[in-house]
Amino acid sequence: MDQVALAESTWTVGAQIDSGGFGAVFEGSGPNGQNVALKFVPKAPGAERELLFVDLGDARNVVPILDSGETESHYVLVMPLATQSLKKYVAQNAPLSRADALSIMQDIALALADLQVRDVVHRDLKPGNVLLLDGRWCLSDFGISRYTEKTTAADTHKYAMSDAYAAPERWRLERATPATDVYSFGVMAYELLDGELPFPGPSWEDFRDQHLSANVPDLKSGGAALGALIGECLYKAPQTRPLAEALVARLAKLAEQTQSRGLARLQAADHAEVKRRSETVRRESEARSERERRDEIERIALQAHTRIAEELFQVVIDNAPTALLSPSSTNAPGRGWEVALGPGRLAMPGVNSIGPNALSAYGKAAPFDLIAYSTISALMQGSDRSGYRGRSHALWYCDAKVEGNYQWYETAFMDLGLRGGSPPAVHPFALNPNEQEAGEAVAPVMGTLQLARPFTALAPSDLDDFVERWTEWLADAAEGRLARPGRMPERDIQNSHRR
16 A cells, blocks of 8 residues: 655555545545545646645534645645545435434534634535534535635636536626525535435536526425525525524524424415515626616515515414405415404515615614515504504514625614604504614614614524514404503614614
8 A cells, every 4th residue: 555644644545435526535544543534636737735724723513634745746635534425325315304404404504604703615515525424414625625716717617616506606706605605505405305406407507507597496395494494595696595603593493393393383374385485587797786686685585575474374364264354465465464353453564675775864874784674563453541552563674683694674663752742552663764764763873763672583484483473462452452562672672783
C-alpha cells in the first residue's frame, strides 16, 4: 500500500471507495490504526489550497478534517471513515418512513443552522455529501464546492453544481447564500419521503427549466405539515425560504407529534386546499426590477395566506357545523371568508398588496419591508354594556424580524387614550399599513397608537396556537361574552420587530 505524509502524520492509502468530478476517496489508516478516508483533489489552475478549508469551529454535525497536505498533483484531506453516505442509504431504503426522514432532516438542519451563524454556505448540498458518522448524519465537502467554483470557467460554470439539487439562483449564476442550502435541503427532504426527486430532469436543460419555473409535485407521504415545510424550502425566491434556525425548531416540533395527530387535525383542510406551492416563471436577468421582485414575493404571500386561511376555516366548519358562511365569502376560503355562529362572527378577508415605502413616518424610512397585508377579526353582532364588540388583528407579510426573510406576521395595535373620548369598540385592532398611523405605531417614536401584541410569525405548517386562539375567541363571541382585554399590551412587545 502507498503512504502519504501530510501536516500531522503519515497515512496509509488503501482501496478507492468513491470518485467524482473533483476528487477521489480512498480508505486509509493512521499510525495508531485509526480507520480514515483520504480525499485526493486534483490541483487546478487558478485555485489555491486555502479554498478547500473552512474553519467551522465546533459546528454540529459536520465531518471534521483530521489532517491535510498535498502531493505534487493533488491536495489531500483526511477525514474519519463514515459508515455510509446518505446517497447510498436513500438508494437502498427510500422512500423512508416519516420518523426516519425527520431524524435525518433534523441532523442536517442542525448543521445548516450552525453554518448560517458562521456565514458559511455549503453551495453543493446533496446526499453524496452527507455521511453517517458516529450515529449522526453529517455534512462534508465544504471546501470542495468553493474549489469547484473557482476552478470552473465561466462558460462551463454549470458543471460546478449538482443539477438535481441546485437552487434557482444558482441557475441564474447569482451569489449563493444560506437560503441556497435551504433549497437543496428541501430537495433532499422531498427525496427521502417520496423516493424520487421533485424535479427529475433528466437533461441539464430539463433540470434548469424545472428548478426555475416548474411546480413542486405533491408529496405522497409525511403529512400536510411536513409537506408544507418542505414546500417552503423549495420556494423559488430565496428571501421567502425559512431560515435554518427556524427549520431546526419546526422539525423538532413535528418530530414530537405523531403522524396520526397531524393527519386528524389537517385532513379536512388539506383536502380542500388549493394547490399554490409554486410560482410563475421569473426572468433570469440579474437586473430584475424591484417591481418584479415584489411581485414574486407577493405570489408566495398569497400562497401561504391561502393555506393559513383554509386551515382555520376548515377547523371551524368541522367543529361547528351550524356555523353559517357569509354571502360575501368567496368559494375559495383563502381569498376571503366570514362565518357566523350565533351572535359571533369570525372573518378573514383576502390579501391586499402594498407598494414600497409603506410604514414610513416622521420623515424616516420604513423600519422593514412590507409586501402584503390582511386582517382577522372576532366580533359580536351587538356589543356589551361598555360598547365593546371584539378584536381585530393585522396580518402583514414582511421582513419584520430579519432583513430579507419574509413571512406572515400577526400583530395588533392599541390606543393609548391620549386623544380622549370613549374606548374603541374594537380593541386591540388592525391598522391599514397604507395609513400614516400604521407607520407611526411601528416607529421608534412614541405616538398615540402602539403595538398591543408582538409581531408573531405564522408558519403554514405550525398553526396550532393561531387556530386555538381564534376558535376560542369565536366561541366567546358566539356566547356573547367576548371581553375587552384586562391589560394592554397583552404580551411583551419589546424588540418584536426591526426599528
